[in-house]
Structures are given as structure tokens and as C-alpha cells.
Amino acid sequence: MEFPERLINLDLVRRLVTDQFPHWAGLPVRPVARSGWDNRTFHLGEDMSVRLPSAQAYADQVEVEQRWLPVLARAVALPTPQPLALGEPNYGYPWKWSVYRWIPGEAASPGAIKSLVEFSCQLATFLISLQRIDTANGPRPGPRNFYRGGNLSIYDNQTRAAIAALNGRINASAAERAWRAASTTYWEQSPVWVHGDMALGNLLLTDGRLSGVIDFGQLAVGDPACDLAIAWTLLRGESRTVFRSVLGLDSATWHRGRAWALWKALILAAGMSKTDGAEGPHSLQVIDDVLNDYAGES
Numbered sequence: 001m002e003f004p005e006r007l008i009n010l011d012l013v014r015r016l017v018t019d020q021f022p023h024w025a026g027l028p029v030r031p032v033a034r035s036g037w038d039n040r041t042f043h044l045g046e047d048m049s050v051r052l053p054s055a056q057a058y059a060d061q062v063e064v065e066q067r068w069l070p071v072l073a074r075a076v077a078l079p080t081p082q083p084l085a086l087g088e089p090n091y092g093y094p095w096k097w098s099v100y101r102w103i104p105g106e107a108a109s110p111g112a113i114k115s116l117v118e119f120s121c122q123l124a125t126f127l128i129s130l131q132r133i134d135t136a137n138g139p140r141p142g143p144r145n146f147y148r149g150g151n152l153s154i155y156d157n158q159t160r161a162a163i164a165a166l167n168g169r170i171n172a173s174a175a176e177r178a179w180r181a182a183s184t185t186y187w188e189q190s191p192v193w194v195h196g197d198m199a200l201g202n203l204l205l206t207d208g209r210l211s212g213v214i215d216f217g218q219l220a221v222g223d224p225a226c227d228l229a230i231a232w233t234l235l236r237g238e239s240r241t242v243f244r245s246v247l248g249l250d251s252a253t254w255h256r257g258r259a260w261a262l263w264k265a266l267i268l269a270a271g272m273s274k275t276d277g278a279e280g281p282h283s284l285q286v287i288d289d290v291l292n293d294y295a296g297e298s
Contacts, residue, residue, distance in 0.1 A: 003094060005054060008040040013050050015091050021099065024048070034107050034201060037274055038217060044099060048084060052097040059095040060144045061217030062086070066098060068138070069216055072193070077129040078122070079103050079212040103212040105204030114208030116239040122210040123203070124246035127227055131192035138193065138221035148196030149222025152183040152256060155263050162266035169269070170287050175262065178294040182259030185252040187223035194220055198230040224249065228257025229264060232290050255294075262290045 010029050018025040027045035038058040042050045053059045066083045073080050082101035089095055106112065113119045141150030156179075163175045195202075196218025204212035228249070231240050244254060265286035267273040 003054065005040070007092070008052055008054065010042065012091060012093060013042050013044075013052070016087055016093065016097070017044065017050065017099075019090060020087055021085055024099075039215075043102070047102045049081075049100045049102050050087075050097065051100060052093065053095050056095070057143075058217060061219075062096045062098055064139050064144070064219055065216050068219060072130065072133060072216075072219075075129060075133045076213070077126045078210065080216065081214055103204060103214060105206045105211045108200045108203040108205050108210070110200075110234065112205055112208060116235065117242050119210050120235050120239040120243040121246055123198075123230070124243050126210075126213060127195070127198075127224070127247060130195065131224055133193050135191050135193060135221040138191070139219060140191075141220045141222045145196050145218035145220050148218045148226045149191070149194040149220040149224070151186065151223075152225075152259055152263070156183060158272065159263050159266055162263075162270040162272055165270040165272075166266065166287075170266075170284065171291055174291045174295065175266070175287065178262060178291060179259055181294070182252075182255040182262075185256060187225065187253065187256075191221040192224050194222060194224050194227050196220055196226060198227045200230075200234060223253070223256065225253050225256035226260045228254065229261035232258060232261035232293065233265075233286055236289075255297075258290055258293060261286060265290065 010031065013029050017027075017029070024044060027048075028043075029050070030043040032041045032043060032049070037054070038061075039051045039053050044050050053062060063086070065081070066086050069081055069083055073082060081103060083098055084101055085099040087097040087099065139145070141147045147154045159179050160176070163170070163172050163179070166172065195213065195216060197215055202213060202215040203210060204214065228247070231243050235243055264273075265283040268283040269287060
């Protein structure tokens, strides 16, 4: 079930806030520069944000963030969203929604990062701090978070279908070998916390340096490999080497991280997932990079 995007607008947010949180009723509501696919986000006053799921598939993520972000915030190495209130469905909008403390910064982009090597070190340090938090009673991978932190095999059929669809545009046999090699390995240690969506839009910069991490809707405890995909979607050369070195994870986990990047790039390039238009060509570049990296270690 999806809620029409045009109806998740300033008027709806104002009505929901006024009705449920009248002490904030007089604050201005403004759209944010980049709102994302899964949720629509709005400024509320100067130091808060309102975030509403855009479809049923993302609705269950709201209460996960409300429950766990305050716990994680005490231990992670960068600022994360602070839940201030949990909103209820109303005015035709069917799901729960959240009010957060606003985190200053701009969404990361390759051209805005001052030093990719420093950025990779900061990001690895953040992930280490996340992985060290006690996982007792933490949410497990499943449909709610699209199996981030779970076993790669859940996407085996989809990956193979994407490879077949792209045959002739990519090295299909190399893609099959890379996928097969990674998907037969498993995380054999205790589950750790994973963010689940380590993408540029969820990383904030201040003066070109990593200054915050947002969008924890796909949070889970499990295999950390899914959080490594950014090593191929963004990092290159020395920055990727530093990222891997600081994290200190075993080779099999690194291979699975590469497979997560491959899966995502394949389904984007094959038109099997939503894309903003620029991701399609970039996904072909990611596929080439993943396969070259795999060949270099084989």
C-alpha cells in the first residue's frame, strides 16, 4: 500500500502537528532539500524535523527508530536523530510518523567531501562503535528492513534474474562467480548492530567532514556485511583500503559486503528497483568496479 506522494505535503504536516502536538502548532513547516524515497521529511521550526513513511513497506520502521535510536545515540561515534515524539495516523494518512531533533549538515556528495580517506576512516570508526553496542533484544533482519543484516541468499533469485537481464551489458559469468563465491559464506560470530542503508543521502557533512548519520529505519542486529557496500558505491583506491583496514573484518565478510553492492547495482541497472535516473549509469560503473575488485582477489 502506498499513500499518494502529492498528499504528503505541507498542509498535511501542519494539520497533524497542530492536532497532536499543539505546543508546536505555531512553528513553520518547510520541505527539506532532499527527502528520500522511503519517507518524506519536513523542517519543523528551526531545530526539528517531521518524517512520514511514504508506503506500508516502510511504516514498521518508525517504531524501531523510536525504540532504539535513544539507546544507540549514547554509544555511537557521530550524532544520530533524536526522537522527540511519535505521531498517530489521522486526516487520511494511515501510518505512525515521527518528530526528531534536527541534525545540522548537508547530505554527503562526492564533490563535497574534502578528504575521502578521512571520510572513510570516520565512517569505519562510526560502524565500529555501532557494532560494539549490546544487541540484547535488538530487531532481527526480515521484511521490515529488507533483510539487511541477514543472509544474502534471500536475494539469490533476484540477483540471477538481474544478471540474465544485463547479459551483454556486463560480464555475466564474472558476476555469477562473484555472487556465488560470496553467497556461500556466512557471519559465524555473534550478531552485531547494522545501520542497513549506508548510502550518501544518509550521511551528513559539515565543512566537508562526516558529521552525522541519519535514516535508521533498516536497523537490525546480524551480519555487518550489508554496511560495507559503500566501499564500492563511493570509496576508491586508498579510501577503500583505509575503510577495510580500520574496520578489521574478515575476508569473507568483506566479500559479502561486495556482494551486497553487486546485488543493489544489478537490480538498479536492470530496472528492477526505483532509481533517481542518475543511478542507472552509475550502477554499471559499480558493477565493473566490484567485478574488477573480485578478480584482483581471486
